[in-house]
Amino acid sequence: MRHTQGAVTLIMAAIAALGPTASTAASAASAASAHPARIRVTATIPVGHLPFGVAASTRTDMIYVANFHSRTVSVISGRTNRVVATIPVAL
Numbered sequence: 553m554r555h556t557q558g559a560v561t562l563i564m565a566a567i568a569a570l571g572p573t574a575s576t577a578a579s580a581a582s583a584a585s586a587h588p589a590r591i592r593v594t595a596t597i598p599v600g601h602l603p604f605g606v607a608a609s610t611r612t613d614m615i616y617v618a619n620f621h622s623r624t625v626s627v628i629s630g631r632t633n634r635v636v637a638t639i640p641v642a643l
Contacts, residue, residue, distance in 0.1 A: 595633040599626035 600619025603626075607616045613630035618641075627637040 597628055597633055597635065599628075599635065600624045600638065 599617045600622030602620040602622070603617050604620040605618040608614070608630070609616075614636075615628040615630055617626040617628065619626060623641055625639045625641055626635050627639065628634065629636045
């Protein structure tokens with residue numbers, strides 16, 4: 553249970569940093585059920601070990617990935633599809 557709580561904390565921290573423009577994997581999944589033809593893989597971007605959650609900002613075009621085993625958050629530019637920062641997160 554301790555690992556699960558830590559991962560949730562990482563995800564919530566990333567989402568809180570984004571404010572109201574954040575989008576979670578759950579909301580993306582519900583959107584995918586509405587328009588499955590619009591969802592497709594456009595890039596495969598290596599991040600940390602055991603990526604656990606995703607948040608995105610349409611305002612800044614940045615994507616945040618919580619990496620459970622790495623204890624980091626990968627920051628990805630939506631314009632370049634590259635990791636621009638890796639932020640260590642203490643549990």
